Amino acid sequence: MIKYALKRVLLFILLIPGIIFIVFFIMDFTPGDPSRLILGERATLEQRRLFRENAGLDRSFPVRYASYVYNVVFKLDFGTSYRTRTPVIDEILDKLPKTVILALSGAFFSSLLGISIGILSAVKQYSRIDAVSTFAAIFFASIPNFWLGMTMLLIFSLHFGILPSTGANTWKHYVLPTAAITFPFSAEILRLTRSLMLETVRQDYVTTARAKGVTEQIIIMKHALRNAMLPIITSLGMTFGSLLGGAIITETVFSIPGLGTHIINAIRMKDTPIVLASTIVLAIFFSLIMLAIDVSYAFIDPRIRARYLK
Amino acid sequence: MELFDSLRKNKPAVFGLIVIVILVVVAIFADMISPYERGIRQNSKARLQPPCAEHIFGTDHFGRDVFTRVIHGARISLFIGTATTFISMFVALVLGSVAGFYGGIVDEAIMRAIDTVMCIPGMLLSLAVVAALGQGLGNLMVAIAVSSVPGFTRLIRSVVISIAETDFIEAARASGTSEFMIIIRHVLPNSMGPLIVQSTMSIARMILFAAGFSFIGLGVQPPAPEWGAMLADAREFLRRAPYLMFFPGTSILLASLSFNLLGDGLRDALDPKLKL
Numbered sequence: 001m002i003k004y005a006l007k008r009v010l011l012f013i014l015l016i017p018g019i020i021f022i023v024f025f026i027m028d029f030t031p032g033d034p035s036r037l038i039l040g041e042r043a044t045l046e047q048r049r050l051f052r053e054n055a056g057l058d059r060s061f062p063v064r065y066a067s068y069v070y071n072v073v074f075k076l077d078f079g080t081s082y083r084t085r086t087p088v089i090d091e092i093l094d095k096l097p098k099t100v101i102l103a104l105s106g107a108f109f110s111s112l113l114g115i116s117i118g119i120l121s122a123v124k125q126y127s128r129i130d131a132v133s134t135f136a137a138i139f140f141a142s143i144p145n146f147w148l149g150m151t152m153l154l155i156f157s158l159h160f161g162i163l164p165s166t167g168a169n170t171w172k173h174y175v176l177p178t179a180a181i182t183f184p185f186s187a188e189i190l191r192l193t194r195s196l197m198l199e200t201v202r203q204d205y206v207t208t209a210r211a212k213g214v215t216e217q218i219i220i221m222k223h224a225l226r227n228a229m230l231p232i233i234t235s236l237g238m239t240f241g242s243l244l245g246g247a248i249i250t251e252t253v254f255s256i257p258g259l260g261t262h263i264i265n266a267i268r269m270k271d272t273p274i275v276l277a278s279t280i281v282l283a284i285f286f287s288l289i290m291l292a293i294d295v296s297y298a299f300i301d302p303r304i305r306a307r308y309l310k
Numbered sequence: 311m312e313l314f315d316s317l318r319k320n321k322p323a324v325f326g327l328i329v330i331v332i333l334v335v336v337a338i339f340a341d342m343i344s345p346y347e348r349g350i351r352q353n354s355k356a357r358l359q360p361p362c363a364e365h366i367f368g369t370d371h372f373g374r375d376v377f378t379r380v381i382h383g384a385r386i387s388l389f390i391g392t393a394t395t396f397i398s399m400f401v402a403l404v405l406g407s408v409a410g411f412y413g414g415i416v417d418e419a420i421m422r423a424i425d426t427v428m429c430i431p432g433m434l435l436s437l438a439v440v441a442a443l444g445q446g447l448g449n450l451m452v453a454i455a456v457s458s459v460p461g462f463t464r465l466i467r468s469v470v471i472s473i474a475e476t477d478f479i480e481a482a483r484a485s486g487t488s489e490f491m492i493i494i495r496h497v498l499p500n501s502m503g504p505l506i507v508q509s510t511m512s513i514a515r516m517i518l519f520a521a522g523f524s525f526i527g528l529g530v531q532p533p534a535p536e537w538g539a540m541l542a543d544a545r546e547f548l549r550r551a552p553y554l555m556f557f558p559g560t561s562i563l564l565a566s567l568s569f570n571l572l573g574d575g576l577r578d579a580l581d582p583k584l585k586l
Binding site: 015018019021022023026027028029030031135138139141142143144145146147150151153154158241242244245246248249252253263264266267268272275276279282283286287290 | 322426427429430431432433434435437438439440441442443444514518521522525526527528538541545548549552555559562563566567570571574
């Protein structure tokens, strides 16, 4: 059990340089000279050379990459912003919690809604509940979350004035943004849960249980659900990735000063170190969630537990 | 034609198909319905007019006709949705079929790389690409195509593996057909079903994705009439002109909904065992 968890954690640590490599590699395609962008056209050649040297831009790609990984892993140093000349990690740590709260609460409510209605829909396949919820699911999966957010902002903040429209100071500020990501993503989870659950109810062991005369309720709760839960949890992890993307856009709708708006502003300002570091931090956060899901498996799935008991 | 018959019985899928056909027709004949000029030329006398006889969807903060912008927006969105799906599908076809068919170290190398890329949520990957390449239509398309390559590659690989093990591939090998020809002639045509379903759904996702990017100002640049960019403008005038957000938003919803409905219908039609 602990052996399994340790193995997963080790794999996660090995993954970090890989994640950094991909983002680092993509950002390396940036054309043009950053010193020109940051210092302006009028800077002297000497100033530019100094800037490049300080930012370490005159070294080769492998050297820059290796020293970046070293600094991140051992010193938690993600570089300095081109614009403010301060360590980028300070601002990121300041903004990260807002994005994390939004993403996690969105994940919580959409799983709750998606899984429960998905199961209900599968159990009562072809009933009216099933028809309504599958249509609602495809509708909400097609709705742009930022548009849904704007619509709710218009109704609940501007028209009725019961919830704040922008900012992130109190829990009330999170109600609308959370709802804006919850609806589309619970729809996605509902569709997944329903199809996985339908697949499970058709397994032979469920038929056997029925033949034995086990009540429908016990079949669903004990046989079908427990087995469907594993693939459902796996797909939840992937959905969380797109939910995180949804949170980034939703932050813009409600002007939440989180990591999403931070990245977007940095892209506009061409502040590469901030983009690089924020992307890496969010990707690591996402991998941590996946790690937690994988390890929690070991507790749920007796097959994995058995494999590591010996 | 069996496929068509079974699709015809699926009312939501038929609805999706009809909406898609209408959107395509509108996109093709956009200039005849209303000249592009009307959606681009600024008119300070006609700013923020609510829907009326002359401007049935109203005008925006530059006095541009919203109806014209919405129908020309169909062009951009449909183009991005289909083109990016094709690009990412093509790249994934190459990677996935090579990995799935040859197996061994090639498979191992490609799939480990894909696994690592999948640790970065698609949206973040696309943001990084846009940050590196800059804004604009072409770069946006590269950015969103990149983010869906990993998922497609996995799908294609698993389909190819399931086909590569069948007897008729063995027969083709025995008759001396080259590996490359086996992939092109036998493996790919037989894996079309799931690919068509996923491509259709992918168009819906790409349309949403592209609109999202233009909404945050990193996609299609003004004054191009892109639906997401129009919503970003509408956000500034939410109080004064709430009607501005209605039409572009509904268009995005309709476009992505109809591709999703069609994709769902195709999946049911191609995979009868899911229906039961």
